[in-house]
Amino acid sequence: MVNSTFFLVLRRMRAPIILLIVLYAISVFGLTLVPGVDGDGNPAPPLSFFHAFYFISYTATTIGFGEIPNAFSDAQRLWVIVCIYLSVVGWSYALITLIALLQDKGFQNTLTASRFQRRVRRLKEPFYLVCGCGETGGLICRNFDRLGQAFVVLEKDELRVEELDLLDFKTDTPALAADASLPDNLLLAGLQHPKCRGVLAVTNDEQANLAIAIAVHLLAPKLPIIARARSPSVTANMASFNTDHIINPFERFADHLALAVAAPERFRLIELLTSLPDSPIPAPHRPPRGHWILCGYGRFGQAVAQRLQAAGIRLSIIDPTAPGGDERIVGDGTEAGTLIAAGIADASGIIAGSDNDVNNLSIAVTATELKPDLFVVTRQNQVANSALFQAYGPEFAMVPSHIVAHECIAILTTPLLARFLDELGRRDESWCHALVERLQTLCNGLTPTVWSIRLNASEAPAARLSLMRGRAFTLAEILRDDSDRSRQLPAIPLLVERSDRIHLLPDGDFELAAGDQLLFASSLTTLNRLKLTLQNANEIDYVLDGKTHSGSWLWEKIAGIR
Amino acid sequence: MNLEKVVFGFFIVLAATLNFGFFLGDIDRPELHHVYELAAALVVSLIATALKFGDRTQIGAIHLATSLVADLQLIAAAVTWAVAVHVTGEGMTASVTSSVVSLSGGALFANVVSVILLIVETVMLRR
Numbered sequence: 001m002v003n004s005t006f007f008l009v010l011r012r013m014r015a016p017i018i019l020l021i022v023l024y025a026i027s028v029f030g031l032t033l034v035p036g037v038d039g040d041g042n043p044a045p046p047l048s049f050f051h052a053f054y055f056i057s058y059t060a061t062t063i064g065f066g067e068i069p070n071a072f073s074d075a076q077r078l079w080v081i082v083c084i085y086l087s088v089v090g091w092s093y094a095l096i097t098l099i100a101l102l103q104d105k106g107f108q109n110t111l112t113a114s115r116f117q118r119r120v121r122r123l124k125e126p127f128y129l130v131c132g133c134g135e136t137g138g139l140i141c142r143n144f145d146r147l148g149q150a151f152v153v154l155e156k157d158e159l160r161v162e163e164l165d166l167l168d169f170k171t172d173t174p175a176l177a178a179d180a181s182l183p184d185n186l187l188l189a190g191l192q193h194p195k196c197r198g199v200l201a202v203t204n205d206e207q208a209n210l211a212i213a214i215a216v217h218l219l220a221p222k223l224p225i226i227a228r229a230r231s232p233s234v235t236a237n238m239a240s241f242n243t244d245h246i247i248n249p250f251e252r253f254a255d256h257l258a259l260a261v262a263a264p265e266r267f268r269l270i271e272l273l274t275s276l277p278d279s280p281i282p283a284p285h286r287p288p289r290g291h292w293i294l295c296g297y298g299r300f301g302q303a304v305a306q307r308l309q310a311a312g313i314r315l316s317i318i319d320p321t322a323p324g325g326d327e328r329i330v331g332d333g334t335e336a337g338t339l340i341a342a343g344i345a346d347a348s349g350i351i352a353g354s355d356n357d358v359n360n361l362s363i364a365v366t367a368t369e370l371k372p373d374l375f376v377v378t379r380q381n382q383v384a385n386s387a388l389f390q391a392y393g394p395e396f397a398m399v400p401s402h403i404v405a406h407e408c409i410a411i412l413t414t415p416l417l418a419r420f421l422d423e424l425g426r427r428d429e430s431w432c433h434a435l436v437e438r439l440q441t442l443c444n445g446l447t448p449t450v451w452s453i454r455l456n457a458s459e460a461p462a463a464r465l466s467l468m469r470g471r472a473f474t475l476a477e478i479l480r481d482d483s484d485r486s487r488q489l490p491a492i493p494l495l496v497e498r499s500d501r502i503h504l505l506p507d508g509d510f511e512l513a514a515g516d517q518l519l520f521a522s523s524l525t526t527l528n529r530l531k532l533t534l535q536n537a538n539e540i541d542y543v544l545d546g547k548t549h550s551g552s553w554l555w556e557k558i559a560g561i562r
Numbered sequence: 563m564n565l566e567k568v569v570f571g572f573f574i575v576l577a578a579t580l581n582f583g584f585f586l587g588d589i590d591r592p593e594l595h596h597v598y599e600l601a602a603a604l605v606v607s608l609i610a611t612a613l614k615f616g617d618r619t620q621i622g623a624i625h626l627a628t629s630l631v632a633d634l635q636l637i638a639a640a641v642t643w644a645v646a647v648h649v650t651g652e653g654m655t656a657s658v659t660s661s662v663v664s665l666s667g668g669a670l671f672a673n674v675v676s677v678i679l680l681i682v683e684t685v686m687l688r689r
Contacts, residue, residue: 011616018612025605032598049601050644 005110012101016094023090024060027083028052037073044070055080060087112176113188119174120190125150128412129189129196131180131212132203133160135383135401136228136408140200143276143409145169152189154180156203181211183219191220200408201227206234213243226411228404231299247407249400250300256403257351257377257396258307261287265432266424272439273417273494274410277449278524281440285396287375288348289313295333295363296354297321300379300398304351316342334362339370349375353398357385364394416452416519420495423504435492435505439521442490448521450494453534455516460534466544467514473544476508480543482533489530491522573610574680577632578673580606585670589663592654597643600666604636607669610676621683628676635669 031052038044047055058065059080072080101107127150130137137155141164144151153175155161161177178185180203190196199220201212206229213227226245229235238246260267264286275282292308294301297319305315318333331338333352344350350367352360357380364376378394380386389397410417424432442448455463466473475496481487496503496510497517503510512518522530533539541547580603587594611629614622639662646658654662 007616007618014612014615017615018609021605021608021612025601028601048647049597049640050648 005114008107008110009101013094013097016090016097020090020094023086024056027056027060027086030079030083031055031076034076034079035073036070036076038070056083056087059084060091116174116176117188119172120152120188120193123150123190123193123195126195126197127151127190129154129186129191129199131199131201132208133164133175134204136202136404139401139405140202140408141173143405145171145173147277147413149413154178154185154189156180179208181208183215186212186215187219191216191223196220196223198224198226198412201225202404202408206230210234210237213238214241217241217243226408245411247404249403250303252403252407253398254303254307257287257304258311260285260396261289261308261313262311263429265429265436266427268436269424269432269439270421272436272447273421273450273521274406275447276406276409278446281445281447287377287396290348291316291343291346292349292351293318293333293339293342293344293347294351294353295319296352298355300353304353316347318342332359334359334366336366336370339367344370344374347371347374349377351377353379355381357381357388361388361392364392410450414450414452414519416495416497416517417450419497419502420519423502438492442492442521443523446523449524449527450519450521451527452517452519453531455512455514455518455534462537462540463534464514465537466540467512471544472511474508475506475510475512477544478512478533479530482529482539482543485543485546489522489526491520491526491530493518494521495519570613571680573606573613574676577603577606577610578670578677581632581666581670581673585663585666589660590656592659595659595663600636600639600643600662603666603669604640607632607636607673621679625676625679628672628679632669632672632676635665635672639665639669
């Protein structure tokens with residue numbers, strides 16, 4: 001790429017350079033032919049090549065020493081006039097070509113792309129490749145940045161990339177304005193870089209996401225890919241070639257809603273664990289059972305209807321085209337008439353689920369006016385309308401970009417969380433409720449960060465060394481505060497994985513072993529302190545045994561003698 | 563027929579022929595090696611180099627390399643001439659002439675390689 005920039009400059013500069021050489025040659029040749037004059041006014045031989053080239057060199061570059069070595073004859077002066085104008089033309093042409101080249105869009109793109117490629121190649125830490133930096137991608141990027149995770153951005157829209165440069169990310173983030181559905185651009189962004197950990201296809205374009213998924217599958221088969229899909233056909237298409245995670249925000253939200261109706265405590269637990277770390281705890285949702293009204297029967301409406309009816313809810317569907325459902329009413333749901341016809345008087349909930357934000361708000365406002373204690377679920381299509389939805393304050397808001405972003409981050413940052421969530425299905429509501437209570441009080445009204453660590457040489461060297469040397473310890477011992485070991489760190493161990501066996505919610509007496517993988521929920525501060533304990537030999541000595549020595553060899557010898 | 567190819571071939575062959583013309587003759591006799599011929603060979607060689615800029619093929623790279631060698635040799639010959647005639651005042655003695663001509667002989671070799679490359683390229687294309 002650097003090479004190609006260089007060749008591009010050379011190719012464009014070919015004509016001006018040749019012109020300059022020719023003009024110099026003509027001028028020098030001329031000067032070696034025109035007779036001169038000596039100090040006494042007698043005719044003298046013309047300048048030699050050496051003097052002629054010297055004179056033209058300083059004249060053409062407009063340095064102009066004067067008539068050196070001797071004063072010129074009039075014939076020479078005549079020729080020099082011609083030379084001066086020729087050289088000015090030649091140099092101006094060369095400069096103009098160079099400036100035009102620097103301003104050339106294609107040339108600038110080549111420069112940006114080569115700079116981007118250099119930055120990606122220099123990345124030393126594991127990174128994710130984020131394709132598409134719209135609402136979803138932006139949210140993911142911000143959270144990656146907060147967690148200190150490196151990432152590379154490919155975004156089609158040049159303006160978005162420029163905005164990204166203005167956001168001051170802590171990490172050094174290479175971003176390129178390019179179409180991520182082209183394999184060349186994916187390779188440019190480090191798809192085959194040894195440190196690339198995964199690809200997120202979260203562009204607004206279904207087909208582009210599909211193209212990215214298949215390109216990654218073929219070019220880097222081992223990389224996990226997370227793709228967003230809206231329509232069932234694209235979802236099925238992606239699933240056909242084993243895309244690792246396909247996130248369909250409509251189906252995901254419908255799942256959540258149905259779960260919130262059927263098992264509110266379990267839903268609350270999942271919500272707490274998968275929400276963005278260190279953000280305010282969301283208000284609990286307790287959607288009632290009974291009769292619901294669903295406005296809008298598109299892809300979202302169908303997904304919701306299918307799952308809610310399975311959860312035992314009676315649905316009245318309002319839609320301009322009015323297909324299936326327990327009751328069907330033609331209309332938008334924005335006017336009181338249709339809502340009354342749909343039986344709002346005995347309804348316990350309403351879902352404003354059309355693809356138009358203004359209509360959804362109108363439905364919600366009309367419905368609450370008709371029946372103030374109604375449980376309102378709204379679908380928010382544009383993040384730009386957040387202010388409106390916040391002002392209205394629905395019980396449950398579905399924002400597709402948030403759903404995708406939350407899930408991406410939860411899957412990528414803690415793969416063990418997926419196993420924990422799988423296990424949840426086998427637990428009852430009271431078990432979930434107890435854990436929810438503990439999680440809610442853990443971080444002063446903020447959501448906990450869920451993170452995992454493996455007790456091995458690279459992730460927790462000090463803990464592993466201690467275990468290998470026969471100083472076994474329990475969970476409670478390691479969870480002591482590293483500044484005062486009489487206190488416990490506020491962290492909840494969610495899961496311990498040992499050689500494919502899972503221990504759910506291990507208690508304080510659980511004996512750890514080298515190679516265990518632990519899943520914790522805690523605040524970001526506690527995360528950093530606990531990691532320090534597990535990684536630093538001095539810290540772990542203090543936490544386990546109260547020893548405060550510096551770890552120096554000499555000091556240990558002296559202490560041993562005494 | 564491609565005008566670009568005509569110009570390209572013209573300059574490469576002209577650089578070689580001018581160089582050859584300067585080189586021809588007894589190596590130590592200054593009257594057989596005129597300085598104008600050297601100047602013409604140098605200028606044409608420079609133009610030929612500029613024409614080879616920006617070709618990204620393998621053969622284009624070799625073309626550029628040989629041309630740069632020829633330029634270097636001819637510039638060295640010109641500097642030798644300038645030093646002998648103008649700086650030391652020694653003039654074109656037999657030893658100076660033979661060193662100038664032998665430097666141009668090196669350039670001639672590079673130019674011959676250029677011409678061979680040109681022929682190889684033409685034969686390869688078969689169009």
